[in-house]
Amino acid sequence: MQFPERSGRSLESFPKAPDFAELEKHWGAEWLKKGTYTYPSQGDAPIFSIDTPPPTVSGSLHVGHIFSYTQTDILARFARMKGMRVHYPQGWDDNGLPTERRVQNYFHIRCEPGTPYEPGLNLPPISEVMTDKELAEKKVPQRALSRRNFVEHCLRLTTQDEKQFKDLFTRVGLSADWELEYVTIGKHAQRIAQWSFLDLMQKGHAYQVEAPTLWDCDFRTAVAQAELEDRDMPGAFHEFDFEVEGGGSFTIATTRPELLAACVGVACHPDDERYKHLIGKTAVTPLFSAPVRIFGSTHVVPDKGTGILMVCTFGDQTDVQWWREEKLPLRQIVGRDGRLMSIQFGTKEFPSKNPEAANEVYALIEKKNVKQAQKIIVERLALKSAPRPIQHPVKFYEKGDRPVEILTTRQWFVRLLDKKEKLLQFGEKIQWHPEFMKARFRNWTENLGLDWCVSRQRFFGVPIPVWYPIDAAGNQRFEAPIFPTKEQLPVDPSEDAPLGYQESQRGQPGGFVGELDVFDTWFTSSLTPQLVTGWEWNQKRHQEMFPMTLRPQSHEIIRTWAFYTIAKAMLHEEKIPWNHIAVSGWVLDPDRKKMSKSKGNVVTPIQFIEEHGADAVRYWAGSARYGVDTAFDPAVMKVGRRLAMKLFNASKFVLSRGCPAGVPTCALDLALLAKLRVLVKRVRELSDQYETAQALSETEKFFWSQFTDTYLELVKMRAWGEQGTALDHASAGQTLHFALSILVRMFAPFLPYTTETVWDWMKRDSEPSVHLAAFPSQGEFQTFMGVDAGRPELLDVAIVALTTINQQKTESKTSVARPVSRIVIAIHPETLNDLLLVWAEVASATKVRSVEWDKNPSMEPGTLKVTAVEYDAAPIA
């Protein structure tokens, strides 16, 4: 079957130079209008569903967003062109601490539950009211708002931010289906998250407990293990003596002397000759004279500090472990605000052999923060030596400014520690791209130390759907929580009353109280697959789409997002959430540091889209392999722009030639098609394996080295109809149009604007967008030209001849357009036989009028050498 006949289009009818900004605007609107990327909910074609990362809506975008989201888009476009039904939603993660903090700063407000609700309150951004300088000088406190007012302001700002994100994502050509847009604070997301909780409760995976919990004193909330990071901080060993009951003493070393009042035990290694005689005896703390038990533990490292140490509630996680194992008492002194609480020595909880002295000392540190308390305690202690400064890693909440404390609080947990093996098995069932990223998941899962704490003492989040009854005596009965029904969801227990109660019973004896905590933001984020399929609220779609096809994400959140999502799918349905996970690398600044807002090295993407065009920016993103960190380099965008420009110009040439009726018959044309056919096969395979950067690289290489720089030059005269027969002319036209159609579609996933423009020039009215066209296939070649009769080596030898003669001209410092009156070429006889089949094209492209062959069997086959050359006139001086 031939390529349909059509006449050429005059060159003047094409735009002289493309205006990328204009094209982006035009096609962006057109695709939206025509629903080009709308999910086809009907049909038998396989589904390609993407669990897109909802970016944190924090007001600023950087090139890293564009980088990874474009890589996903490229996969989506490949799948769509391969005939799959692509389900490509885009969500926004607007629930959580980063948003809360941004809202606080933006409006200069804070949430103070209990503040009366002010209907219709609509504060302007603080920047419109006063300058940063005024704000600092006047020390204006943040305005306290009710939770409802606060959440309203959060929503106002996130809506505004989301529009910015959407504009940028649209501009860069993401083929997301905007009808599937979602937000993680929306009603639907709340319903999904709360249902997840109820399901976990019912299956016995969730529990609440009053237990040591990681706590951030600034945000005043519990945090999870996955949200911690180590920071290297200065500290100091302080050495001082404990007395032993019945005589004797020993010296302990600690970096946290301020916790002395919270000391509940002393530990040494059971084999340590220096201390093992003390095991079982009772020590007495200095200053507070509290009796504490001395015990042995193999966890103690004898050559660290003094080899004997105090256990406090709680200095670190080892303390928690010892506290549990040794059943030590609880003496908590640090409060939720990071200050020392009021306590009384000489009580059952805080025993002391000298309560008066103890209380006197404690009065000095009461209500002080940890740092101040340390200073005071150190001054009072009889230190054995000057504090010995050290540099040590300290655990911080990743968004916090002070080290986390460990406090005993009532929190909700999801039980995971007993399911490590199963989680690992589920991780194995998923295909990781690249494969080695699976090791990060494995590593994290194997080393998991705590169950997942899912409750947060914050305001802008999904409320935990629980109430607690209040008994007749006015006690809250946490052990008897009341849950909503599925139909009630979503609920806000602080505003809605549970079934069977009236709102007036809130806080009353015999009534109820609503849970105030909200979920960890990952609790909702880990449900994105359920959220986009609809889960219980769209069971048909959920059935056909779960597990989803692909989760794209970056590697630093494998331990959170990927991990929790896998855990949730496993706990709820015993399924993996997706069949593939593709992990993108990071964008590094030129010094190879990760770009991040806190480092101030962030590059905003819009300026690069303006400067180089969206397709050029996409080219940069598409050039990077999955899992590989890439230094930010605008030079790559320039290359992308050059490619787009070349595609425009080559298309103009081809389309200006017309496409006469006929079939490809010339050896050169058949050779090109044979090579193109191999490329198509290769690129289909590569894209199936998520190796899209390689697919782009090979397509691009072919385009430049086999098509524009060479074939187009060789075929020109024949395409103009100035060489060969009418059949030869038709062969050229057919080949050019067919090859262009193939190449345009192969570039379409990478350069959607450029290719759509070219496709628009070449397509018939009835044909759809290039992005809905079929990706090139072997079958298409079969239909077009039947059996593959092409000999690829003929194009190779023609290119070698063209290059060699051009090289000769360059060495002569003359124009390549200069006619050659006579040339002598040394060549292997067999190579000559091939070259003669395409010599007419080579001669016309190099303007050689007369050639003499020096057949030389000692020449390397496939090469040739110019031994003499004469030009028409003297070289230009």
Add this chain to the structure above:
RNA sequence: UGGCUCGUAGCUCAGUGGUAGAGCACUACCUUGACAUGGUAGGGGUCGCUGGUUCGAAACCAGUCGAGCCAACCA
């Protein structure tokens, strides 16, 4: 301390057993009827280092140095 990744041209990166590659940058030349946001050519690398396997190693193995990430350690 353990796990993973990386080390190739001035720069950004391809290349997993067979004569070291691309683009950018650099140099020279050329306005030729798709394209000067172009074209034709050119110079430039002991593939971090040391051993080993192999006829043959940038690639495989062992070790080593350096960089990054994830975790462990946190008294």
